Amino acid sequence: MTAAGTRTGGALAGGGLLDRERIVARPGFNRWLVPPAALAIHLCIGMAYGFSVFWLPLSKSLGITASTACPDLTLASALFTTTCDWRVADLGWIYTLFFVLLGSSAAIWGGWLERAGPRKAGVVSACCWCGGIILAAIGVITHQLWMMWLGAGVIGGIGLGLGYISPVSTLIKWFPDRRGMATGMAIMGFGGGAMIGAPLANLLMNTFKTDTSVGVWQTFIVMAVIYFVFMMGGAFGYRIPPAGWRPEGWTPPAAKSTMITTKHVHLRNAHRTKQFWLIWAVLCLNVSAGIGVLGMASPMLQEIFAGSLIGLPDVGFAQLDAGQKASIATIAAGFAGLLSLFNIGGRFFWASLSDKIGRKNTYYCFFVLGIVLYALAPTFAGMGNKALFVLSFGIILSMYGGGFATIPAYLADIFGTQFVGAIHGRLLTAWATAGIVGPVIVNYIREAQIAAGVAPGPTLYTGTMYILAGMLALGLIANALIRPLSDKWFMSDDEVAALQAKSAAVNAGPTGSFGIGTGGLDAKAMLAWAVVGIPLLWGVWVTLRATFALFG
Numbered sequence: 001m002t003a004a005g006t007r008t009g010g011a012l013a014g015g016g017l018l019d020r021e022r023i024v025a026r027p028g029f030n031r032w033l034v035p036p037a038a039l040a041i042h043l044c045i046g047m048a049y050g051f052s053v054f055w056l057p058l059s060k061s062l063g064i065t066a067s068t069a070c071p072d073l074t075l076a077s078a079l080f081t082t083t084c085d086w087r088v089a090d091l092g093w094i095y096t097l098f099f100v101l102l103g104s105s106a107a108i109w110g111g112w113l114e115r116a117g118p119r120k121a122g123v124v125s126a127c128c129w130c131g132g133i134i135l136a137a138i139g140v141i142t143h144q145l146w147m148m149w150l151g152a153g154v155i156g157g158i159g160l161g162l163g164y165i166s167p168v169s170t171l172i173k174w175f176p177d178r179r180g181m182a183t184g185m186a187i188m189g190f191g192g193g194a195m196i197g198a199p200l201a202n203l204l205m206n207t208f209k210t211d212t213s214v215g216v217w218q219t220f221i222v223m224a225v226i227y228f229v230f231m232m233g234g235a236f237g238y239r240i241p242p243a244g245w246r247p248e249g250w251t252p253p254a255a256k257s258t259m260i261t262t263k264h265v266h267l268r269n270a271h272r273t274k275q276f277w278l279i280w281a282v283l284c285l286n287v288s289a290g291i292g293v294l295g296m297a298s299p300m301l302q303e304i305f306a307g308s309l310i311g312l313p314d315v316g317f318a319q320l321d322a323g324q325k326a327s328i329a330t331i332a333a334g335f336a337g338l339l340s341l342f343n344i345g346g347r348f349f350w351a352s353l354s355d356k357i358g359r360k361n362t363y364y365c366f367f368v369l370g371i372v373l374y375a376l377a378p379t380f381a382g383m384g385n386k387a388l389f390v391l392s393f394g395i396i397l398s399m400y401g402g403g404f405a406t407i408p409a410y411l412a413d414i415f416g417t418q419f420v421g422a423i424h425g426r427l428l429t430a431w432a433t434a435g436i437v438g439p440v441i442v443n444y445i446r447e448a449q450i451a452a453g454v455a456p457g458p459t460l461y462t463g464t465m466y467i468l469a470g471m472l473a474l475g476l477i478a479n480a481l482i483r484p485l486s487d488k489w490f491m492s493d494d495e496v497a498a499l500q501a502k503s504a505a506v507n508a509g510p511t512g513s514f515g516i517g518t519g520g521l522d523a524k525a526m527l528a529w530a531v532v533g534i535p536l537l538w539g540v541w542v543t544l545r546a547t548f549a550l551f552g
Contacts, residue, residue: 036529064214079144110423
């Protein structure tokens, strides 16, 4: 027995059930149980990417078979109307709120997360995300859009932010030997959440819909319950390593890269360095370009290739009839699904590769390759080569996802691991900014082109592709300017020891790597991976089946 309490299960007793001290790992704990715990949370909150599956049904929540439209409806009146169906544009603000609140909440409460620990943050995330969806369900029942904005958008968005960053510093500390791979495994789940959630939502809505209901509020409640169970399981699966722990048999390489520090920068100083703002720009520019493609993927494919998607190569988009446009819209949905697979795979592939070639070199790959592919996209479109066009955007989206997965390890390399979760939270304001900048730039360029008389076709997006390439060129410059921090920014050994004293005090048993983090993929770890892996594989199978049916 220690002064703090007894050792039980995989952690130490003592303190409250959610307290950081309660989840310090003891000998016998297997570190490979932590990534599936993180995935359990990220796969749930990743449904934010798939929320658009609800827009069309909700736009007919009163009329059921057709929208009850009100010509004089404004955004302000849409928030409170009970007699008019909502427009898709009114509902789409929930998507904007998701990512604005994600970045804002991560920045505001990132420091609290470091003090409170990942379990408490995971529980709060589950309550906010699932509680927000329940409140949105009440908003559907009462037909109050403001309640949906508040529930799913604001409260749910706060849950997104806390859930997104909750595993970052924990995984980096458990896998100092594979930082990129570890964060890639978790953040991959955020990209994959929609692959599970969107088809599940469609299945539930079809089950619950009746002559008087489109089935959305019932779907919200069922999904909130399912997500709450998974997220709480993930939160209670979190453990943190004791101070000074290292993987068994591993020591930091003697010839370490100058881009990887062994020291730590305090949270209060991180944003005062130019390196923080250069990495902020790197993430913002990479995400702005990628999210712009995500937002226009479906209309872009339809307007560029038009009739050639259905065997009519000489028919432009404007000449298609309503039935033909519906057919190519279905094909474009398959294209969006394929991009999601590249987004997910890129998160793991590029983050793992960054462990081999370094974070800075990985971002060089993103920007150089991205510039080339964006510049060539108009050529592929002009050639009418669908395969090269789709492949180029698949690679672009893999680097979009890879950028998210690599950035936590990049921060740990530059600023150390002590406050990496909180620093990552502040950096996610770049995502919130990109979520506005990227789509706005892309949409306004497209509208300006149409206003200038450019017909739907390859030339409609040529200017857009070159501007996105220019944004990546700016990101390339920002990445090139990143240098190691000077010693004045790092905490002293005494400061670090004082911060770690609380967790060191409860670690009165074996220290270092002895007996902690071992086990590999044993039976318990494989079971944990199966819990999150089976739903993910189901989502991949559904997406591939739809994609092959459309493009095969």
